[in-house]
Amino acid sequence: MQVRLIALAALASCGASHALTPAQIDAARAAGTLKEVYVAGASAQRLFVGAWFQEQCKPTTFDVFFNGTGAAPSGSNHRAYSCELNKKVGNWAAGTKVLFVKRDQGGSTQGVVPVASGAAQDFMAVDGTCTATGKPSPATDILNAGFACNNVFSRLADAGVSDVEPALLNKPVNLLAPAVAVATTSLDVGTINQTVMAVAVNKKAYRALQEAQGLIGAGAALDDDPAKQPSLPRTFVSAAFSGKLSGGTADRRGWNVVIPASVDADVENKQVNVCRRNVGSGTQASFNAEFLNNDCSNVAGNKLAVLGQTTGTTNSTVVAPTTTAAALGTQWWNLGSGSGNVETCLGSTVENAAGTAYAIGVLSRENTPTPTGTTTDKGYRFVKLDGIAPTRDNAKVGAYGFVYAATMQWNKTTLTDTAVKSFLSQMRSNAGRAASLSIADVDTQEGVLAPPTTYSGPYAALTDAVTLKFASRVARNTSASCSPLAIVK
CATH class of the missing domain: 3.40.190.10 (Periplasmic binding protein-like II)
Incomplete structure (x- = not known):
């Protein structure tokens, strides 16, 4: 994979590795130097999210955590990533220790309903109770977890991700029983990518x-x-x-x-x-x-x-x-x-x-x-x-039409940490751009598109190879998944 090759090359040139392991996470948390971000919803976006986070990391500090036990934890419900940033992201400078935890369990509604209502959710606990799987640490691939974590704890999500806009998830067919819609006016919503x-x-x-x-x-x-x-x-x-x-x-x-x-x-x-x-x-x-x-x-x-x-x-x-x-x-x-x-x-x-x-x-x-x-x-x-x-x-180009815009949202009232909000804002703005997608895991690349709003000018006038590889010329109406997919650029 492209990401594997980049990471391996970096490891070869950097000598000894200093992965951000569970023990180091515990130490940084106790010292107050660890920054933590918790995002829920949209398991279909889990590889996209993980690939973007890896791009922000010093390769020799990157670690991967899956929920489960043993040498092959499932990762079906929760995944997490840790590292020292290789560049400034939001308000956090290069070298900042960051733990990014993603809850996949329950899908997109978990990135909408609890976030909108300010309700706590279970997230995977990444700490000293996590055990080594025998896979490489530092990690070179978001699919190979170096650690298995079997505990959860309750907290508010900083943000949610959904494969479609919150309004569609408020429709009766998409609501959990008793199908009571939640008010989404509390949410700050924005498109993060187009998903195939x-x-x-x-x-x-x-x-x-x-x-x-x-x-x-x-x-x-x-x-x-x-x-x-x-x-x-x-x-x-x-x-x-x-x-x-x-x-x-x-x-x-x-x-x-x-x-x-x-x-x-x-x-x-x-x-x-x-x-x-x-x-x-x-x-x-x-x-x-x-x-x-x-x-x-x-x-x-x-x-x-x-x-x-x-x-x-x-x-x-x-x-x-x-x-x-x-x-x-x-x-x-x-x-x-x-x-x-x-x-x-x-x-x-x-x-x-x-x-x-x-x-x-x-x-x-x-x-x-x-x-x-x-x-x-x-x-x-x-x-x-x-x-x-x-x-x-x-x-x-619109030849295949089963394409929808994924969104990221946070509660405008409950997300009070301005540094976390700045980190998430940069993620939402940049993760779906062609430049970010081009250095993500090659398998992830097949399923995501850069929305037309991420590049300027008409599609036919594009000349940059990276932009052309990922730029979508089609879209539905803003936050309206029920509208037809059409060529807009």
Whole structure:
């Protein structure tokens, strides 16, 4: 990875390393020299956030913390990063010791509702109780945690991040029960980036789709050549997530819509396994708007219900599935509190189920099933939509439309630390610019765009290679995810 190479080169030239470990964090905290920042919400943004923070750090002081225990903590709910700054950020000078803690659990709503109402949340405790994982310290990659932390404590978030603007998360379909909207006038809200969202399937479904579409031969193994990436119709995706597809039904409308019996003789009985996020997720909210028109219309007949969820003006109740993940059956869905839960559902729960089981899900494109520079394979793959691949290059020019603006917000009353606010303001203003994205982790780069507001002049007049790589010429209306995506530059 680009970030790994930069960090390794810096380590080679700097001699002894001085990572900001749990013991050093405890010491700096006791001495009053540690600056701490706590951000909640939007697990789809966790790699983007982590990559930006790493850019601000002296490589020899950078450390990574995941929630969990042992040599391979999950990091599914919380992640954190520590270092000495390599330059001035906000009011903090180069050399300042900073701990940045990110809560992913619960998704985007946790970056909106508790922040707006001034309610405390659980955050991962990064201190001497954290244990070494055996991975490098200092860290060279935001995906390799040097320490596992298993405790939490309660405090106010300094800021929240959401995959869509707070107003959309106040819609009934996106609210946790009892679906009572919160006043967002207390929030200072601003766009932080544009995020490329994508549909994914487990590897067994991916291989079957490749064969069905003539991209590989009969019985051949899955082929990761980008030219052989299969496609799903948007209509099929909408139907799957709204509960209109299932295996084993009288009319056999399910996976057999896209996979013929010549590829899978049992396809008419294949269970439709859906790996989706729970209520309050910004990823799910963007999907609801994009594919179901929910909740972008006040007219019930103009939107589709969300599979596994009963929605009304006064409640938003999650309905438990009646079956389990399997190859054969009707339909099953899993509700995940973070992106990592969807990855596990697709690539482990369903991929490893007995028989040839198929699953579909949605993730931000900054996630990757095969992280660059590793031997990891998470067991799922992204698919095209109506023949268009979910790539940064397709999204930035409007060829691929599943793109939404993420926001960062803080409470104008409860965030009283001016230095923390200055740090966050600089992050919000600069993290989504092309110059910042260009030195982030190469896998993260595929899923984020620099909004049109981050560069001057028309898109057609751009000549700088870095800006052209990330600059988006498309946008929705400001803080209006339900508005159409259009070319604006």
